[in-house]
Amino acid sequence: MGSIRARPKTGKLFFDFRYQGERCREQTALDDTPTNRRKARQVLERIEAEITLGTFDYARYFPNSAQAAQLAQKAQEAAGHTPRLQDFADIWFEEMKVQWRKTHQETVYLTLKKYILPEFGDKEVGVITKAHLLEFRSTLAKVTSRKGKPLSTTRINHIMLPLRMMLNEAANRYDFISPYHGIKSLKVPRSDVAPFTVDEVKRILQTVRADFRAYYTVRFFTGLRTGEIDGLQWQYVDFDRRQILVRQAWVKGELVSTKNDGSFRTVEMSQLVHDALQEQHRVTGGATWVFCSRDGTPLSHNNVTQRIWYPLLRHLGLAKRRPYQTRHTAATLWLAAGESPEWIARQMGHATTEMLFRVYSRFVPNLTRQDGSAFERLLRAHFGINSPETRTNTASPEEGP
Structure with missing residues (x-):
């Protein structure tokens, strides 16, 4: 914390503060x-x-200051001993990629190649300023995507992230102040979720092709992400305990570990999901993957979305929504049934209930139950299925969730 002090002999005020690790004292002509x-x-x-x-900018406040010139010289000397961003990016990427998924490695590599290196590759990391960064970010806001739309705020933040990480790391290694200091990510507008109603879900499941009915039943009533359901293998379906073990995901043609520790979870099967998976087992039970193509390989989610999902919504006269809304639908149906937020968060793979309330707050009516039974009642009321106690050839009540 700086201070304003007065010279004992002259009675004139002077500034006393610290900048770049140096104590700075600058005289004024002001009386005390x-x-x-x-x-x-x-x-x-x-x-x-x-x-x-x-x-x-030291020189702007104190243009005739000898210390301003000294600090500028010091910064220039330090900058002269830092590598080009292109060279540092090669080192940084090799060091970091060991902790990333292959898909994330590809994303960062493409971001560097397309956006960051063309702009900063030939600049020394020590001479890149905050003004350079803000100008670059402003330029990104004017870039259009392949569809002719401006880059989203989220996309711009993702492009800036590797640049921030590199400059902060370079600042630590080469002893200069990171120009990224004080730059916050752009505020991302809250996107309103668009879940389906129970009646819309019923129409979809009654109309969808029979060979995809189980697939969408599981999506709607488990909250699994696209990669999680496409990467689901029979070894992780436990009919005895009526559980789905989420352990991996199919992403860009590769089987990868779950998104984070919270995503490594156990999802309870409702009766509807149990029945759908039993039916699916009669079709693909001899294969590795629960939902697969005719040759036994995992589904291509882009192909399924374009050939099955969107045509189905158009046929039913429903608004076009991404398949990910099936996950939001599961969350809102659990909330509508009155399930405990802690239980729902575990099913969704959230570490806490914070995201649940932030994203789905307007769908929370009355949270009382915590074991999935309220959701079972909702399904029975709308889909006409019997409870496990009244069914035959199903798990006993003791084997339920």
């Missing part, structure tokens, strides 16, 4: 009066705010 101290304090507050944000 309450009014002048207040004015100087306001200037000092602006200086300290700009130092925090990384936008402070």
Whole structure:
């Protein structure tokens, strides 16, 4: 914290603050009066705010300062000993990729190649300024995607993220202040979820092709992500305990581990899901994958979406929605049934209930139950299935969730 002080001999005020690890004292021509101290304090507050944000220009405030020239020289000397971003990016990428999925490696590599290196590749990491970064981000907002639409705020943040990580790491290694200091990610507008109603789900399941009815039944009533259901193998379907073990996902033609620790979870089967998987087992039970193509390979979600999902919605006169809305539908139906938010969060793979309330708050009517039984009642009421106690050739009540 800086201060405003007065010279004992002259009675003139001077600034006393720290910048880039150096103590800075700059003289003024102001006499030591309450009014002048207040004015100087306001200037000092602006200086300290700009130092925090990384936008402070020493020479602008103190153009004739010898210390300003010294600090500028020091920064220039430090910059002269830093590598080009292109060279540092090669080192950084090799060090980081060991902890990333292959799909994420490809995403970062393409981001570097398409956006970051063409702009900053030939610049030394030590001379890249905050102004350079803000100008680059502003330029990204004017870029259009292959569909002719501007890049989304989320996409821009994802492009900037590797750049921030590299500059922060370079600043630590080469002892300079990261120009990214004080730059926050762009605020992403909250996207309203568009889940299906129970009646819409019924229409979809009654109309969809018979060979995909089980697939969409499981999607609608388990909350599995696209990669999780496409990567589901029979070894992770436990009919005895009526559970689906989510352990992996099929992403871009590759079987990968789950998205995070929370995604590594156990999903309870409702009666409807249990019956759908039993029916599916009679079709693909001899294969590795629960839902697969005729040659036994995992489904191509793009192919299924374009050939099955969107044509079905058009046929039913329903608004076009991404298949991911089936996951939102599961969450909102559980909430509508009155299930406990903690139970729902576990089913969805959320570490806490925070996201549940943030995303689905308007769908929370009355949370009382915590074991899935309320959801069973909702399904029985709308789909006309019997409870496990009244069915034959199904799990006993003791084997239920």
